[in-house]
Amino acid sequence: MLTTIARILPRRRFSFLLPLTGLLTSLALPSLAQTADQAAATRGFAECKQRLQAQAIAAGVSPETATDVMARVEHLDRVIELDRRQPEFTTTFADYLNRRVNEDRISTGRKMLRAHQDLLQRVTDETGVPAPYLMAFWGLETNFGSYFGKMSVPSSLTTLACDPRRSSFFTTQLIAALRIIDEGAIPADQMEGSWAGAMGHVQFMPTVFLKHAVDADGDGRRDLWNSLPDALMSAGRFLQSMGWDGDYRWGREVLLPDNFDYSLADGRRLPLQQWRELGITDAFGKPLAQEPIKAKLVVPAGHRGPAFLAYHNFNVIMGWNRSEFYAIAVGHLADRIAGAGGLQNPPPEDAPTLSRDNIINLQEALQARGFDSGTPDGILGPATRSAIRQFQASAGLVADGYPGDVVLDRLNIAGNQ
Structure with a gap:
């Protein structure tokens, strides 16, 4: 349309059209790049699904179950979002x-x-x-x-298994989930749970299910979704095993x-x-x-x-x-x-709520004053609590190792109420 207008109208009056055309072209480029990235991601996920399917079959899952379930698995962006999300405040x-x-x-x-x-x-x-x-x-x-959670367990676990962050762990969980489907415990389209793959009344991960779930109602299936006897007896067996x-x-x-x-x-x-x-x-x-x-x-x-x-x-x-x-x-x-x-x-x-950044600042402040809290990582672990106790003792405070308001004030750390 811009080319047609340029032919009809005098160039000197509408010279702005050339910059505008360039602008529109530049705006289109990121969209093309995004499309290419999405296509590559789709191909990568499809290839990962094939690898996981082959691994499952090699691990003893029937080819029929592995093929059928993996063909219907979808990549769930929401699962990656939840896996990446770190709580802003403890x-x-x-x-x-x-x-x-x-x-x-x-x-x-x-x-x-x-x-x-x-x-x-x-x-x-x-x-x-x-x-x-x-x-x-x-x-x-x-x-x-x-x-129980509304996520498809096979899709959630496949999404996480194809992500490099914890691929090995979730590959093991996915294969376990396929084995659960293979044994007839629940159809694949009814296997729903949390975003990380925890399932049923007592939220067992698939590997825990395989090891500790039992058929307590005698119907021939270990069903933690629809059988409360199976779920509660399985919970008892798991606790007993520990x-x-x-x-x-x-x-x-x-x-x-x-x-x-x-x-x-x-x-x-x-x-x-x-x-x-x-x-x-x-x-x-x-x-x-x-x-x-x-x-x-x-x-x-x-x-x-x-x-x-x-x-x-x-x-x-x-x-x-x-x-x-x-x-x-x-x-x-x-x-x-x-x-x-x-x-x-x-x-x-009224205790202060601390973000990971707050805790890192706390750890750095303790280190600066000679109290070893370990590597600043935003985690309130034993080393940090020990350092807080030492600081509290030196300041004449109750040395409970807890970062309350007084400790934060003395170290000039801002907390959140």
Whole structure:
């Protein structure tokens, strides 16, 4: 159209058309480049699918299943987006716990405890895991089966397996998922779960499914989506395999004496009697029972928040999810479902929320003052907590290793409320 106009109209009046034509051409170039990139990405994904299909068949998946499922797999951009996303702010313990252990979830857990009493008793008899813990895992993982995730597991896992960041791990998970489909546990088009491939009532990854899922209802299939007996018995078997101790609970809230040495909250496990001798009591101020068990001290929100003595089963829970916040939430929710009250010392809700950049600044500030926090990485790990304790001690503060407002102010680190 621009060429036609240029022929009809005098050049001197419409000389702007030539620059405009060049501008339009330059604007079109990125679009062409993007199209070429997209075409290359599509070819690369198709080639990756072929490689994964061949690997699955070599690993024992039937050619029919591997071919059929992989032909329908799609690249999910949303999965890569979620995998790349790092939380801008770390969650405070108060926010984490209050979102997960709330009155609605406690009430629903108690109703489910009564509704599935016979099934839960059977799982407890066979695995040693008490019913309230099974309800707590179920409640935290899928809100008692109300939400499993809507992502196609084969497509999610293929997308992640074809991405270089964690290709090996997700290739293993994909092949496991294909084996699950191959055994007839669930049709491929019904295998939905989280963006990372966790599935069913209790959100098992495919490799965990293959190793620990069981057919508890006797229908010939291990179905963690549609069979609650299969799901809860599988959860019990998984916890049992990690060494669940049916004689003891997960841990308990405790009270610490004044001037307590918080360096003891470094993961070491001491006999309960030794904690008792150090002045620790139960949450109501009564002496700890004299039982032959070891525990570690966990102080997730510093000296202003609750303290817990965590037993062996706490570590078992962390075998399910490597977060101490998660393990405390499971244990506390189980206690509440069983009828216990809330924490005697709830976590402070005004604690600062720190971004990864905030934590890096904190680590650098500690290093500058001679307190070794390790390589600044934005992770509040043991080395950083140790450095905070040393700084707190030098400044005459409670040396709990927690980056509260006073620590941040002294180091000129801006936090977020």
